Amino acid sequence: MIARREPSPLARTTTGFLFVAIVCWIFADIAISTSDPWREFGLLLKGIVTPDFYATNSLGLALAYTLAFALLGVALANIFGFGLALIFHSRTVRVGCAFIRSIHELFWALIFLQMFGLSPLTGVLAIAIPYAGIIAKVYAEILEEADQRPLSAVPVGAGRASTFLFVRLPDAWAHFRNYSMYRLECGLRSSAVLGFIGLPTLGFHLETAFKEGYYSEVSALLIMFYLVIATMRIWMKKPLLPVYLIGAVIVLPWGVAFSLSNIIRFLTEDIIPYPLRAGGENMMSAFGDWLSLLLLDQALPGMVATIQLTMIALVATGLLTLVFFPLISPLLLGRAARTGGHTFLVIVRSTPEYILAFVLLNLWGPSMLPAIVALSLHNAAIIGHLIGRYTETIRLRIDAAKGANRYFYEVLPRVYRPMLALLFYRWEIILRETAILGILGIATLGFYVDSAFADLRFDRALLLILVTAMLNICVDSISRSIRSRLRLQTTLEQR
């Protein structure tokens, strides 16, 4: 008799995550509450196919601001990120970077908004700071994985700086350049979304136009945005970079004044927990009450909802990826169909999940459903693209099965591991995004953060942001341990 095989660790992990997601789904609020969602959807579709580029005369300026924030933010992040990558072996630097990147750029923007108001500094720093933390980590990994063999041929007595310049930097440089381009694309998305909290980028006009029901204007704004991203490899040329950066500095409205006393008050008073600020003899017990009330009434429910939504979105992303990657795989589809697949995936992954969620939320009413759909669509389009590209490297034997048999027997088993690797790699990113979607009214941590800012309770807002950051760091380390236990690796090109 043949003994039954133990399920593989990969299968066990998959089942475990599926089970958790199903439980989360059962307790989730996923109702569509608007009375006639399809009518509004019809109007939106009509607007999408009839874009109106002249609806607003601020379209050009909004685009320029979006580009300017992204360019300056990513440039600064590159400089600081590179510097930090060189000293990434220090534990303090590693922990510091993990901390600054665990706070989403929108949260950074909400903080800087209190300090610098609508000055361009708010937008630039909101992008530069978390991106510097991400870039430092990725650049440090790139340097670590660079070809070390030429080191042995360096003459005895060559200085560390010269050795670094000639042996480690050249191989890493191409990776740095590629990654910077990817970061700039992310920066453009972040920059657009910053408009939703008041900065003068595309998101600002998008929100207004959408709320007013001017769907043709929404369409025009989105089309311009896609064009900018799709043509990035054409307009982003090395010799032109200084021109763009100087242009970005010139175009931004630096004249917006901010007061130093405001900044000082924010840092030394506003963010200090209220009971500590008030003092008095019962200070510590008052602080204890303040803290436990905040943690129990806001942080805890916010965390539960954030984790619940993240788990559903993670598994939904995985399922959707299984459908998305064949759209661009030469093993499964012909050239014409793949062109359509590419276009579809580019549009879906270029749309920031925040904007997708915003649109769906307006169509379907407040529940977790818009967030689940937005997060899984966006992330599945990214992973689907990478996995689809990966299948280009697979060589099938000539007599390999066709159609569904090929998908299940030849392709899926080969891509499953890399797909899980990417999925777990993005887990933390999905969580960060889930928290932020709270600003739109879904009861994740961002909802409580946003409400605290709205009520000018900056002490609460900051504590809730710290809780969010800690949650992020936890998930990141769980994801890393799962990936190393299952030996799931992502390549440099996929980060």
Add this chain to the structure above:
Amino acid sequence: MALLQLKDESAGYNGKEILRGLNVTIDPGERIALVGESGAGKSTLLRLFYERLGAKAALMPQDSALVQALTVFHNVYMGRLHQRSVWRNLRNLVLPARADVEEVRKVLVPLRLEEKIFSGVGELSGGQYQRTALARALFHTGDVIVADEPVSSVDEHQAREILETMNAQKQTVILAMHDRALAIEFADRLIGVKDGQIVMDQESAGMTPGDLDNLYLNGVE
């Protein structure tokens, strides 16, 4: 005076002792080949020599170890990285100085690589690649070259050319070689390594490849 002297020393790799009881003296002007089975410890011994020689020696590592992202010029220039200031090195990385290009060109001409001076090393053929690694070692100003299997991936014609150039341009040559005939032809002293020890150390004059058989057999047959 001897270039290098080992007295009852041992050598290892990653903290593991591989060779012991080493007694070797190397004088300037010698042409030495280390012979023995792969895995016998030739590379370990070669590395020990290189460490002792310091800046006097240029190393040609086993897999050539060129920096893929750089040009032939940059890879060859690396041979003098230790003799120039960081600023000069940085400058040459971004925009090669005319004087240094001229110096590098002089090394490349006899190796038939002049045309390739600003090509990326990824575009080179196997022979050109190996000759670039040699050019880097020749550009190094030391009198000694230490080379680990420098001709392992080229045909015999190119192998002879590389070995002749080495002998002509460097005062002292220390090689690890698995090709016995070439070792006897180009070296005047052979050091045989087997079972973690030096088992043979003699002049190569008059030897035939068959004389080295016992280095390569396990002794059972």
